[in-house]
Amino acid sequence: xxxxxxxxxxxxxxxxxxxxxxxxxxxxxxxxxxxxxxxxxxxxxxxxxxxxxxxxxxxxxxxxxxxxxxxxxxxxxxxxxxxxxxxxxxxxxxxxxxxxxxxxxxxxxxxxxxxxxxxxxxxxxxxxxxxxxxxxxxxxxxxxxxxxxxxxxxxxxxxxxxxxxxxxxxxxxxxxxxxxxxxxxxxxxxxxxxxxxxxxxxxxxxxxxxxxxxxxxxxxxxxxxxxxxxxxxxxxxxxxxxxxxxxxxxxxxxxxxxxxxxxxxxxxxxxxxxxxxxxxxxxxxxxxxxxxxxxxxxxxxxxxxxxxxxxxxxxxxxxxxxxxxxxxxxxxxxxxxxxxxxxxxxxxxxxxxxxxxxxxxxxxxxxxxxxxxxxxxxxxxxxxxxxxxxxxxxxxxxxxxxxxxxxxxxxxxxxxx
Ligand SMILES: *Cc1c(COP(=O)(O)O)cnc(C)c1O
Numbered sequence: 001x002x003x004x005x006x007x008x009x010x011x012x013x014x015x016x017x018x019x020x021x022x023x024x025x026x027x028x029x030x031x032x033x034x035x036x037x038x039x040x041x042x043x044x045x046x047x048x049x050x051x052x053x054x055x056x057x058x059x060x061x062x063x064x065x066x067x068x069x070x071x072x073x074x075x076x077x078x079x080x081x082x083x084x085x086x087x088x089x090x091x092x093x094x095x096x097x098x099x100x101x102x103x104x105x106x107x108x109x110x111x112x113x114x115x116x117x118x119x120x121x122x123x124x125x126x127x128x129x130x131x132x133x134x135x136x137x138x139x140x141x142x143x144x145x146x147x148x149x150x151x152x153x154x155x156x157x158x159x160x161x162x163x164x165x166x167x168x169x170x171x172x173x174x175x176x177x178x179x180x181x182x183x184x185x186x187x188x189x190x191x192x193x194x195x196x197x198x199x200x201x202x203x204x205x206x207x208x209x210x211x212x213x214x215x216x217x218x219x220x221x222x223x224x225x226x227x228x229x230x231x232x233x234x235x236x237x238x239x240x241x242x243x244x245x246x247x248x249x250x251x252x253x254x255x256x257x258x259x260x261x262x263x264x265x266x267x268x269x270x271x272x273x274x275x276x277x278x279x280x281x282x283x284x285x286x287x288x289x290x291x292x293x294x295x296x297x298x299x300x301x302x303x304x305x306x307x308x309x310x311x312x313x314x315x316x317x318x319x320x321x322x323x324x325x326x327x328x329x330x331x332x333x334x335x336x337x338x339x340x341x342x343x344x345x346x347x348x349x350x351x352x353x354x355x356x357x358x359x360x361x362x363x364x365x366x367x368x369x370x371x372x373x374x375x376x377x378x379x380x381x382x383x384x385x386x387x388x389x390x391x392x393x394x395x396x397x398x399x400x401x402x403x404x405x406x407x408x409x410x411x412x413x414x415x416x417x
Pocket of ligand 1: 106107108109111140141142143200205206234235236237238262263
């Protein structure tokens with residue numbers, strides 16, 4: 001029997017010998033309060049979700065009001081104002097005719113729905129054999145079966161489950177003439193088996209915070225169009241201001257056929273995701289045949305509490321200068337982290353919007369790094385060979401200085417060790 005003092009099974013954690021997790025009891029602003037009274041400045045906004053900081057009163061009030069009226073009701077056969085309003089607002093904010101919103105409850109499932117949408121679109125059109133997806137190396141799209149199948153093929157989880165996963169087609173992002181030609185060739189070679197292309201615009205997040213320019217995204221969109229394939233943008237990480245614009249695709253002037261949102265959608269309060277399709281995609285399901293309907297429907301889809309929180313979060317984006325705040329954070333991160341690039345053992349320092357990344361030459365001792373940061377009152381989650389900051393867009397100047405200084409201090413310590 002394993003010696004184990006909790007009933008909880010933790011994410012991505014070898015339970016044997018795992019250091020006990022810190023116990024959080026309260027949150028406020030950009031701070032997490034621990035059971036022992038210590039307070040940590042959160043450098044990653046709770047896995048990229050809490051863009052307005054924690055416990056924002058406007059979101060809390062919306063949640064309280066909605067919990068009194070109707071915390072949940074099934075969505076099959078019923079509708080409600082929070083979902084209708086949120087879908088209309090997302091359609092208005094997103095570019096082009098991305099007007100048809102399907103709600104789910106996690107990013108992975110939003111990606112599953114996007115992939116199923118693309119595959120079923122071809123079935124509905126009477127075209128057989130288009131069941132594969134073209135995805136990019138170093139990408140990350142989630143932990144469920146279809147989503148895992150489009151994650152980087154060499155990454156640990158994908159490799160481990162390889163035999164269980166649908167075989168997809170992988171390419172390098174088209175960053176130059178050679179990789180653009182290779183992508184074009186792969187699209188020509190696999191054209192008749194492909195249902196769609198999926199990509200994270202501007203930043204591949206969980207795959208290593210790798211950034212690419214708007215011209216790379218524009219190349220992907222151009223090639224998708226040339227080969228007649230729907231383009232799926234996974235904006236689950238990049239959406240809602242993280243890259244300095246409300247959506248990353250705006251920076252490339254690209255309107256995808258299908259777009260996935262989650263993470264910051266409810267301002268970090270409740271689980272909610274959306275898969276948004278252009279009218280041409282939606283029209284592919286519009287039919288007298290019931291079997292042509294989109295075949296998906298999670299029990300808790302469009303949960304009214306989550307929709308109310310998301311509407312409140314959109315109010316804050318409308319009322320408060322979040323995008324300016326994101327760009328100001330980016331400047332501070334660039335100025336504060338930039339000099340670390342000259343240290344031995346550091347491969348690269350890069351920033352975009354409110355994202356700052358320090359990449360080591362080789363994977364550092366992550367556990368030691370985390371301990372050193374917690375000792376300095378900082379909460380981050382370094383992974384692989386990177387240490388990164390993605391703070392709340394509302395973070396105060398003092399807390400942001402604290403993050404930059406503590407990251408600088410531990411990176412200097414690691415470099416001189
Ligand atoms: C986090 C993430 C997902 C998965 O979302 P979950 O809510 O964890 O299922 C998918 N794609 C991207 C780009 C993400 O960052």
